[in-house]
Amino acid sequence: MSTYFNDMEAALSVHLDSLDDTPIAWPNIAYEPSASAVFLRPNLIPAETSQVTLGTTGKDETNAIYQVDVVQPRGAGRSSLPDTIADHFKRGTVLSYNGLNLRVRSVSIGSALLDGAWYFVPVSISVQTYTGART
Numbered sequence: 728m729s730t731y732f733n734d735m736e737a738a739l740s741v742h743l744d745s746l747d748d749t750p751i752a753w754p755n756i757a758y759e760p761s762a763s764a765v766f767l768r769p770n771l772i773p774a775e776t777s778q779v780t781l782g783t784t785g786k787d788e789t790n791a792i793y794q795v796d797v798v799q800p801r802g803a804g805r806s807s808l809p810d811t812i813a814d815h816f817k818r819g820t821v822l823s824y825n826g827l828n829l830r831v832r833s834v835s836i837g838s839a840l841l842d843g844a845w846y847f848v849p850v851s852i853s854v855q856t857y858t859g860a861r862t
Contacts, residue, residue, distance in 0.1 A: 731789065731827060731858045736771040738824035739793045739854065743769055746815050749808065752798075760798070762844070765806060768796040779857070786857045790832075793852040801846045809836045809848045816852045829856035 744751065750766040752758035760766050776789040793816075797808045813834040820831040837849040 729858070729861050730825065731856070732771075732773060734825045734827040735773075735789070735791060735829055735854070735856060736793075738822040738827065738829055739771065739852070740769065741824065742816065742820075742822050743767065743793075743795060743812075746812065763800055765797070765799040765803075765808070767808070767812075768798055770794050770796075778860070784860050787860060788855065788857055790853070790855050793854060795850045795852065797848045797850065799846050801841060801844050803846065805839075806848070809850050812850045812852075816850075822854075827856060827858065829854045 740753070750760070750764060752760070752766055752768045754770055758766070770793075772792040772794055774790040774792065776787050778785050779788040780786045795812055797806055797812070799806055813836060816831050816834050818831055818833055822829050822831070832853040832855050834853070835851050837851060840847045840849075
């Protein structure tokens with residue numbers, strides 16, 4: 728059994744965790760921020776997987792977006808964390824986990840969103856990997 732999607736997320740999460748000491752609200756793990764907390768909230772958004780070489784054992788290309796929301800209290804001003812994350816995941820960075828290598832294609836910062844007491848700035852990290860065909 729192959730674990731390509733889990734390995735992609737693990738490679739990205741390990742790299743994010745090495746960024747600094749900013750708390751991270753990991754997916755599907757309970758997290759209760761304090762009212763004054765700044766924290767990160769990552770989420771892997773897989774895109775299409777397509778066969779890119781010929782034959783039944785041809786390589787697959789998988790693209791995905793690793794979105795990291797920088798979350799801070801509303802009214803606290805703009806953080807420099809989006810740029811710090813973009814620098815940490817700069818274009819061309821190659822990450823590895825469990826034999827899978829993935830490459831960062833680009834990083835972009837989206838428009839800020841207000842939601843109740845929180846201010847979110849999404850950082851979208853576009854990644855690409857090539858894997859063997861699933862057997």
